Amino acid sequence: MTVPAPDLRRRFSVNASTWGVLGVVTVTLMVFAALPLPQMGLSQLVGVQASLSAIVEFVIPYLAVGGLGVAVGVAEISSTFSDYPREALVTRWSQYLLWLNAVTAMLAYLLALIYAPAEIEPMVLIISVGVGFPALIRTKFILARNFSGEGGGDVSVNLGWLYDQFTTVCKKQIDLELMAYRRMKVDQLIQRYTTVQELFDTALYTLKARDTLTEAEQTAKRTELERIISEKLPPELTRLNLGLYILEVGGVAYVDSMTQARAAHTALAGGHEPLTANTVIRELRDLPLSTLTQKALAARPAPEEQAKISQLAAPVPGLPEVTQRASIAQYLVDNMGVEAAHNLLNE
């Protein structure tokens, strides 16, 4: 069962028609603002045009300052959660953080407008506030430094204390939301890739396919994969760990594409389970060793095949009998085909 969590990749996704409408509205407003209305005999609309221009002139500096604040917030979040930047940015607490950055930057701009000298260039003010304010609220001023160099006795004014507290809360909440999201993705993956064998092969392939990993990263990832497969944990836990490993190495888009490809494959098969080699091997394996050996020897009369089957049936110290039966079943399926091997069950 998949752990329910919001699909962060789809949150705030806007479809093409909405973008189209927004584009048309924006272009229309821009054209309207630029039209020479008196010459066109539309003097009655000049007042509307002037109001529109005034609104735009008033709003744009705030948007620019807010945008710079948001850009700083985006940089902070995406660097903190570098494995899942896109997903981290659309979490609820990321949105709070981005809005906080934008709104405080706009308030700072408002204060700057009130107290800054009137002759200062608007663009200079926008850039100063847009870049300076985010830096200011993240800065700790040391007024007097302790000579010991340990920093404990410094006298300082930490302007960013409040912001630090808020970012700490945000980081924790974003991490929790991402954790639920990762679990959902892993569950989707292991629902489609159900065995440790499939997941291990996929994990190894994913690691080999990553070209941008440094040698040290490759070593660390291989060691991690070895630890996961070596640990004698229950298969469910190993599957979860391998799923998380694939997600971390391959990324969300890769896991999505794999899950979708497997879902499409299952749908093409019509939902019903075809007769697979694995099913037939299991059914043959469940026969007693002597019965299976007799059936195999009767079905494969060639001398070299008889010799191979006899070898597989002979007891080997330390080798479990189930492995012997499974190996004979495997040999029959490999050499006779699934259907013919399956027919042996009814003979």
Added chain:
Amino acid sequence: MKPNFDIEMLTKEHQQILGWLSERGATSPSVLLAQTTFDPQRAWGLVTELSDWGVVIMRPDPDSPDGMLMVVSPTFTQNIEQASPKFK
């Protein structure tokens, strides 16, 4: 890999088993016995030895027909690829 393992300990037969396993990926011992020309007793002995050295990892697997899964140690593969590209 276990500390007592040295690459010089690998015989031609060990290398053949490892080559087959590397191509095959994760698999069960029964597939190895059925699909290679090794005598089962010899093959099982080699696999057990490789497992003791930590070069091959064997673990229980309920999805495998014989309840066991074996893989070549990912770190061993990397070491051998770095030491000798011909093993790639």
